[in-house]
Amino acid sequence: MATVALKGVKKRFGTVDVIHGIDMEIxxxxxxxxxxxxxxxxxxxxxxxxxxETISEGEIQINGLRxxxxxxxxxxxxxxxxxxxxxxxxxxRQNMAYGLKIARIPKPEIERKVAEAAKLLQLExxxxxxxxxxxxxxxxxxxxxxxxxxQPAVFLFDEPLSNLDAKLRVxxxxxxRELQSKLGITSLYVTHDQVEAMTMANRMIVMNGGVxxxxxxxxxxxxxxxxxxxxxxxxxxxxxxxQGTAADxxxxxxxxxxxxxxxxxxxPVTVGIRPEHVHVDPNGPxxxxxxxxxxxxxxxxxxxxxxxxxxxxxxxxxxxxxxxQGTHSVQFSVPAEDIHLFDPATTxxxx
Amino acid sequence: MAAPERKTQGKLPAAGMVEKxxxxxxxxxxxxxxxxLVVFFPIWLAFxxxxxxxxxxxxxxxxLLPGGxxxxxxxxxxxxxxxxxxxxxxxxxxxxALGIALGKIAISLLSAFAIVYFRFPGRTTFFWMIFITxxxxxxxxxxxxxxxxxxxxxxxxxxxxxxxxxxxxxxxFLFRQFFLTIPDELAEAARVDGARPMRFFVDIVLPxxxxxxxxxxxxxxxxxxxxxxxxxxxxxxxxxNTIVMGIKQMFPSGDDTADWPVIMATSIxxxxxxxxxxxxxxxxFIRGLVDSEK
Numbered sequence: 001m002a003t004v005a006l007k008g009v010k011k012r013f014g015t016v017d018v019i020h021g022i023d024m025e026i027x028x029x030x031x032x033x034x035x036x037x038x039x040x041x042x043x044x045x046x047x048x049x050x051x052x053e054t055i056s057e058g059e060i061q062i063n064g065l066r067x068x069x070x071x072x073x074x075x076x077x078x079x080x081x082x083x084x085x086x087x088x089x090x091x092x093r094q095n096m097a098y099g100l101k102i103a104r105i106p107k108p109e110i111e112r113k114v115a116e117a118a119k120l121l122q123l124e125x126x127x128x129x130x131x132x133x134x135x136x137x138x139x140x141x142x143x144x145x146x147x148x149x150x151q152p153a154v155f156l157f158d159e160p161l162s163n164l165d166a167k168l169r170v171x172x173x174x175x176x177r178e179l180q181s182k183l184g185i186t187s188l189y190v191t192h193d194q195v196e197a198m199t200m201a202n203r204m205i206v207m208n209g210g211v212x213x214x215x216x217x218x219x220x221x222x223x224x225x226x227x228x229x230x231x232x233x234x235x236x237x238x239x240x241x242x243q244g245t246a247a248d249x250x251x252x253x254x255x256x257x258x259x260x261x262x263x264x265x266x267x268p269v270t271v272g273i274r275p276e277h278v279h280v281d282p283n284g285p286x287x288x289x290x291x292x293x294x295x296x297x298x299x300x301x302x303x304x305x306x307x308x309x310x311x312x313x314x315x316x317x318x319x320x321x322x323x324x325q326g327t328h329s330v331q332f333s334v335p336a337e338d339i340h341l342f343d344p345a346t347t348x349x350x351x
Numbered sequence: 352m353a354a355p356e357r358k359t360q361g362k363l364p365a366a367g368m369v370e371k372x373x374x375x376x377x378x379x380x381x382x383x384x385x386x387x388l389v390v391f392f393p394i395w396l397a398f399x400x401x402x403x404x405x406x407x408x409x410x411x412x413x414x415l416l417p418g419g420x421x422x423x424x425x426x427x428x429x430x431x432x433x434x435x436x437x438x439x440x441x442x443x444x445x446x447x448a449l450g451i452a453l454g455k456i457a458i459s460l461l462s463a464f465a466i467v468y469f470r471f472p473g474r475t476t477f478f479w480m481i482f483i484t485x486x487x488x489x490x491x492x493x494x495x496x497x498x499x500x501x502x503x504x505x506x507x508x509x510x511x512x513x514x515x516x517x518x519x520x521x522x523x524f525l526f527r528q529f530f531l532t533i534p535d536e537l538a539e540a541a542r543v544d545g546a547r548p549m550r551f552f553v554d555i556v557l558p559x560x561x562x563x564x565x566x567x568x569x570x571x572x573x574x575x576x577x578x579x580x581x582x583x584x585x586x587x588x589x590x591x592n593t594i595v596m597g598i599k600q601m602f603p604s605g606d607d608t609a610d611w612p613v614i615m616a617t618s619i620x621x622x623x624x625x626x627x628x629x630x631x632x633x634x635x636f637i638r639g640l641v642d643s644e645k
Contacts, residue, residue: 052539073545085536089558098554099544146544 002076002153002186003028004049008058011044011210018044019210021058029184031177035197036207036233043158045207046190050079050156062153073102078147079156083163084139086131086146092118093127096145103150117145120179137168144176148183155180155187161196173200194234198222206230228347231272231340237301239272239340242311246341246350255308257285261339265350272340275301275316284333288313295320302330394622401425401615408611420612428616433601435589437617443512444576444593445624450513451575452568459519460560463526464552468538478527485520489581497584507591512582516575522567529563530556565635573625594621 004026011019019041026032034042047053049060051072060067067075078099086095093114100110118124121141131139140160147155160176161169177200180187191197197204198218206213206221206229214226218234225231225239232238244251247266251259259271276299287307294301300321306313307329315332341350396415400408403418428437465471466478489496496515505511533556541551557564582593592600598621601614629636 050539050543052542072539072543077543079540079543081536081540083534083536085534085540087537087540087555089555089561098541098546102545102550146540 002063004154004186005061007061009045009048009055009060010057011041011048011053012056017210022212024205024215026186029186031180031187031189031200031202033189033191033197033201033204034207035191035194035204037192040207041210042190042207046156046158046188049188050077051075076153077156078150078152079158080143080147080160082159084143086139086142088131091128091130092123092142095131095142096149099146099150113149117148120148121145136164137172140164140172153186155185157187157189159190159192176200194236198234206233224349225340226349228270228272228342235274237275237314237316239274240313242271242306242309243344244269244271251339251341253309255306259285259334259339260336261341262336263341263350265341268344269350270342270344272342273334274338275314277334277338278315278332279334280317280330281333282331284331286332286334288315288330288332290328290330293321397615397618401612401619403612405610405612424612424616428613428620433610433613435592437594437620439590440592440594440597441620443591444595446509447512447578447593448572448575450509451516452571454513454517455519455522455571456564456567458517459522459526462523463530464556466527467530468548481520481523489516493580493584500585506585507588511585516578516581522571525563525567526560529560533559562635562638565632569628569632569636572628576625
């Protein structure tokens with residue numbers, strides 16, 4: 001049970017700044033997902049919380065205590081690594097018990113805790129096996145078990161599901177989420193997968209280039225992205241952007257199409273439209289020249305270009321739309337509340 | 352034997368490169384047996400010579416089948432010898448070979464661990480310094496080494512036999528390469544689990560290097576056992592002779608006749624411990640050379 005606070009946390013490798021100052025307060029029991037593309041500094045941030053990387057500037061607090069100078073073991077954290085990092089020569093039981101053994105916890109208590117965690121993770125039949133005799137999902141569970149037995153204040157996950165196949169990933173995602181809410185342990189979870197971020201997070205940090213683009217609940221980020229990057233990173237397929245000009249609650253696109261919007265802003269803007277917010281409407285102001293359709297079953301993706309414009313555009317329509325060969329055109333409209341406007345210079349949201 | 356035959360069945364005869372059938376099979380075996388005979392013949396002669404009497408050896412033609420003095424000759428060698436009982440020399444060799452092998456492994460494990468897992472000033476310099484000593488065989492530095500050992504008063508002692516040979520660049524280098532293949536996350540996981548560096552070394556690194564240690568032990572034991580020049584220099588008292596150099600000392604100077612049966616028995620005895628080590632550790636040895644177990 002713990003709170004975590006990041007205060008102006010910065011990381012420098014030599015003269016290169018990789019994390020430019022992150023501030024955040026994490027409440028007890030919260031599940032925070034740090035999401036971003038490769039190289040955005042998300043793993044580095046997690047490793048700084050873990051104590052595996054030094055903190056160049058700023059402060060990290062766990063339960064209100066500065067931990068900058070503390071060794072990982074003194075921070076009361078547990079970490080699940082991307083490649084699990086199980087000790088290959090130890091059995092599952094020994095792997096899970098190792099941390100407790102070092103902490104000089106009495107043997108019967110270790111036994112009890114390992115048994116408890118094994119039961120929770122359905123690892124009981126495998127306790128005497130070596131990691132190499134386990135499947136990917138089982139190894140993943142052992143790594144979780146090793147974290148759980150220590151009953152840490154904070155769980156840290158570093159892309160724990162990225163080595164699993166798609167189906168197992170969905171299953172493990174649910175298991176981790178369930179386990180975390182059952183145990184109520186504050187968690188930080190790093191991923192590059194926006195679906196994991198959306199489904200698991202209480203709140204998420206969208207990171208890009210060492211900067212937290214937005215911190216908020218998944219729906220906040222989805223509905224009111226603070227920056228163009230956050231808007232495009234969250235949501236699949238990603239948000240379409242078109243350059244346009246706003247005036248008096250209307251935006252005019254290059255092709256001359258005029259769309260209503262909620263903003264009072266006037267001047268050049270970047271217009272963001274999520275593919276799933278497109279409504280087919282024979283009288284709609286926009287027309288899409290479809291060059292490619294991707295039927296996904298539940299939805300159909302239409303890829304093409306906007307009429308009178310050069311911008312690539314993707315629309316996602318409910319249901320199956322039989323594909324016609326060759327280019328064809330679809331008229332559509334977008335509700336005013338689904339139009340996102342961003343400042344072309346700063347990429348910040350305009351309201 | 353059956354597997355390759357089954358494999359080739361049904362294949363076109365043109366794919367004969369790796370085919371082992373009929374005459375080809377016999378040819379390879381004949382060659383192999385011939386090779387073994389060539390290598391084994393001198394050892395056989397030595398064995399024969401160790402089971403007959405002195406006059407039988409010196410009167411040509413030399414016998415090719417073992418005689419009836421096996422027990423007598425070997426007992427004489429082990430407990431009387433020429434200058435010193437062979438049993439003493441065997442013990443000396445054993446102490447030296449074990450000391451060198453175990454010492455080298457311990458030191459190189461620790462130095463490789465330091466080089467790989469700790470960042471300290473001059474880390475690369477130290478590594479290259481160790482590496483460069485690889486280029487210098489014992490013989491090149493034998494005179495200064497002798498000076499130092501004599502200065503410490505270590506002539507005719509186990510310490511003098513072992514210490515100058517105990518540092519090993521090769522083993523350090525091998526362990527370094529192996530440690531580099533251990534994923535960093537393992538060290539980090541151990542850190543998160545609360546293991547201090549030496550604990551990590553003992554609990555994680557050592558067990559993972561088990562097969563490498565075994566392979567090196569075999570190589571280093573034989574290296575230590577076969578040392579000739581160094582023991583020859585620093586052991587002047589027969590009680591400290593090792594067996595490999597001791598055999599040479601058994602040859603008489605001047606016109607005395609050599610006691611060939613005893614010398615040959617000693618040679619055979621000198622071969623036995625390395626053979627035992629190789630055979631008993633063969634499985635681990637090959638595993639250590641072949642797979643990295645991960």
